[in-house]
Amino acid sequence: MNSTRLSPTLAFAGIAAALVTTLSACGSDSEPEASSATSSTADPADLYSVESNMPAQPAPSAAATTCPTVASTGGTPEWTLGGATGNVAVTGSTDTSAPDVKVGTPFSVTETQVQTLQAGDGPVVSPTATVSVCYMGVNGRDGSIFDSSYQRGAPEQFPLTGVVPGFQKAIAGQKVGSTVAVAMTSADGYADGQPSAGILPGDTLVFAIKILDAAG
Template sequence: MDTPFARLTAAAAASAAIVVIAGCGATSEQSAATSSRAHSIDACPSSAPTDDARAITLRGVTGSASVVAPTADSAPRITVTAPFQVDRLQAETARAGTGQTVTEKSVVTLCYQGVNGRTGEVFDDAFARATSAEMALPDLVPGFRAALVGQKAGAAVVAAIPAAQAYPKGEPDAGIAPGDSLVFAISVIASNS
């Protein structure tokens, strides 16, 4: 596939079809290298959050998203009033971390869930796979990268990313059409500079 943003690799397809969020302008070889780094370092919790868990509300130019951030014991819950669309990045720290700071050049270990704002459907979910992924920040789409830079290991982050900072031309293999905004709930497990 020739899009510069997300690539579904054969190795990833064999391991529950993970969509690696590769960066703008990455070549197939760069994406393959990033994909080969996606592996289990720490398990992601897969249990549902409690019914009384606090949600963060993100408001779009259309729709909204309610996000219960992940914890050490539970996966996130993202509920979208579709179509949800944002025209700028919205990122909130749901839980501050205390570990190493994430920089533009960090390699991070993450648990994350991604939801399409247009459909409200999950398009990638490390929590459901119960497997974290290791990714180099330079290889991530701009909005995802911007939501993480400055965070510390141990943080939980909620982000709404406009299409211009994610997949402006869409990503059919992930069900993402041109113009789709994305919602992410992310746990930063580790950061190495």
């Protein structure tokens, strides 16, 4: 995100690349399809913009200047979750690898759920902090990656007061350095959809997040 966009409009992802995933079949016809994201860039989309009258927050000091772009494969998922429909398996990122999110589509939840994949040892993040994170967002309906700072190779900075509720729930209360995942309901994401990102009303969203730093 360009830091100049934080005021007066607090943008969560700034100019984000919309990504397309290839779904791979898994199991019999009676089982949900499992998808693992392989992406190609499409037209940029301006996602997550939220108006706010909150005063400007201090920016975190950059704990890292890059996000790894290639996911490691073949490891044991750190979080598996069966939803109201479908399922998801998440392996968090490391210093050298991006997260891996596999979705048995269509995946949906009726309640937002947060899982700490790897606990950090930094300070606890407040609900009003400005954070620096690497993240990947996956649509549970079809398994597509709709936004990823890992794909762009650089972290994003934004205040938690300017993001969708599910993203704030995932980060607030965690420690800096933690890797977390969240499966959020449509109400905690985009109840009305976000056409520029291919998100429809009712879509469950899954995020894999690495908290690099926080201030405020």
